[in-house]
Amino acid sequence: MKLLLVLLSAFFTDAIVMDGKVKEGFVQDKTSVTCSYDPYYKDYPKYWCKGYYRNHCSVIASTPNSTNRVSLNDTGMQLIITLTCLTKEDTGWYWCGIQRDYASDFMDYTELIVFNSEKEAADLQRRQNRTCKNSGVAHGENHSRCVKS
Structure with missing residues (x-):
């Protein structure tokens, strides 16, 4: 019975939640996004991708790796994404996700708007x-x- 409750809670709760639906930043500055998730998924791979549609976004970085402009920090309850040296081309829709092998990934989105000034x-x-x-x-x-x- 306890296992059933755990499984049901995974289906009917937000397994990953972005800290805001719109983020703003300035060219050459940096911004951070926090994706909080259920601690049950602490050992699952996480990723950051860009694209309007969740099923067609391009992965930019995934745990445990970072890139020269995108840093991922997985605390076991939050995925903290830091983007540096912002450009106008960084404006767009982004998703943080938890990769699951035999089910749809858990994902949440934000829109990043980069201003010149x-x-x-x-x-x-x-x-x-x-x-x-x-x-x-x-x-x-x-x-x-x-x-x-």
């Missing part, structure tokens, strides 16, 4: 806070600016 980040924040509905403004076709309706 603090001014670019502040401009984006202002655009996101703008309420076009109340100001009589509608989004144009290119969605990058608002135009009068």
